[in-house]
Amino acid sequence: MRENKKRKAVVAIDSFKGCMTSAEANASAAAAFAAAGLPSTTFTVSDGGEGMLDAFSAAWGARRVTVATHDALMRRRDGAIAIAGDTAIIEVAEAAGLTLVEPERRNAFSATSYGVGELVAEAVRRHCHHLIIGLGGTATSDCGIGMLRALIDNLTDGGTVDDLHLDDIDVALATDVDNPLLGADGAASVFAPQKGASPEMVFMIEHRAATFARLSARHCGHDAAPRRGAGAAGGLGYAFLQFFNSRIESGADMLLRKLRFDDAVADADIIVTGEGSADAQTLMGKLPSRVLTHAAASEHRPEVWLVAGRVEDELDLAAAGFARVININGFLRDGENPLDKAVAERNLRESISAALQ
Incomplete structure (x- = not known):
């Protein structure tokens, strides 16, 4: 991560199906950035599926x-x-x-x-x-x-x-x-x-x-x-x-164009995107892969972090360009249901906070 006191984050996380909406996931990530004293901009997003x-x-x-x-x-x-x-x-x-x-x-x-x-x-x-x-x-x-x-x-x-x-x-x-x-x-x-x-x-x-x-x-x-x-x-x-x-x-892409997403990431240092389950299929046109493509086109070349409740094919995801691939359920505690919204929101928030250390 760049050493820059004015670091800026953009958050555009797709819904975690049956668990968190895009807005809820974004709010959890934004809370982690706020706790670290970093500004963030959030975008409610979807690739056409739930949400x-x-x-x-x-x-x-x-x-x-x-x-x-x-x-x-x-x-x-x-x-x-x-x-x-x-x-x-x-x-x-x-x-x-x-x-x-x-x-x-x-x-x-x-x-x-x-x-x-x-x-x-x-x-x-x-x-x-x-x-x-x-x-x-x-x-x-x-x-x-x-x-x-x-x-x-x-x-x-x-x-x-x-x-x-x-x-x-x-x-x-x-x-x-x-x-x-x-x-x-x-x-x-x-x-x-x-x-x-x-x-x-x-x-x-x-x-x-x-x-x-x-x-x-x-x-x-x-x-x-x-x-x-x-x-x-x-x-x-x-x-x-x-x-x-x-x-x-x-x-x-339809949504990101309408949101003028490229303008928002022009001076961003970190972009957080994600979905409920991330694997090699994520790279086949799903929301996180499109966010990655838009970030790569930015002259500022921000880091793109991928968050998910389940992660497979991590090497493929990293090779595609994601700077961090984060399974938020690394913070899951004994007896907890990973699909419980409050649990997922906490795990996402703690995962971002840990990555910022």
């Missing part, structure tokens, strides 16, 4: 709108979207989130994205022509079939997908997922097991996806299944790419 709605709403100055929707098991719940002018910000996990479904009730084959369609329908009813969709964290693997059904139910009078006129809507898909819909790198093979799918269920999900893609390609005259990001959010990426005027963007 996306809060982070993007703040950056765009959008107002939240409560929407009656359904979760992945078709249970009623209140979700939300955010609106700024004719732009709507939608986090698909607000309706179809994996964390909304009890572990013992998760079923990747039967879970539906219907609630996501209800969120999109509300944005359309409010005359939003630009949608920013955060793709990630879903319990679903239905290729967006449920979402399309909800759009038909809510926006047409007994019509079909052709009556939705979805090409009139510009969609930016915020995600760090590059996977196609089908195959060994596709939605079923890679992500369905994380949602509780057995090998037999993965086979069924893949077969359903291939059938739906084949029929959709025949109907639409083009096939989005091989496109980058089609496998995101259980195939929701495919549905948006196939039926909407959509493009895939790095959610992290």
Whole structure:
């Protein structure tokens, strides 16, 4: 760390899923810097997964709108979207989130994205022509079939997908997922097991996806299944790419540009970023890796510290350029739950304080 009495820190930590929000994690790190007498600037961030709605709403100055929707098991719940002018910000996990479904009730084959369609329908009813969709964290693997059904139910009078006129809507898909819909790198093979799918269920999900893609390609005259990001959010990426005027963007880069992050790090000495679990996949476009890239482009070349609740592939992370890779659970005490928010906040604060010694 540079010997400089005017050291400045920038903190941009993604949420620790099911534990701390981005804002909570940032506050803990900022408290450590404050205790050391160092100024810090915090940014609420997300790469499109959990916490996306809060982070993007703040950056765009959008107002939240409560929407009656359904979760992945078709249970009623209140979700939300955010609106700024004719732009709507939608986090698909607000309706179809994996964390909304009890572990013992998760079923990747039967879970539906219907609630996501209800969120999109509300944005359309409010005359939003630009949608920013955060793709990630879903319990679903239905290729967006449920979402399309909800759009038909809510926006047409007994019509079909052709009556939705979805090409009139510009969609930016915020995600760090590059996977196609089908195959060994596709939605079923890679992500369905994380949602509780057995090998037999993965086979069924893949077969359903291939059938739906084949029929959709025949109907639409083009096939989005091989496109980058089609496998995101259980195939929701495919549905948006196939039926909407959509493009895939790095959610992290989209947000960092809006926040003018490069200006903030221009004179920073330390940048703290992180996520709940850090490993080699962190380097594949996730928020911390994008922060690292932006820092590397700064003439000041600040140190970038990576914090996480679980760390693997530490050598790969260090080789990529992280000056410090910190597992905050090194401060975990006997009998404590690392996912308890108060425990995680304390461990993060103490980890930063120790690194500053």
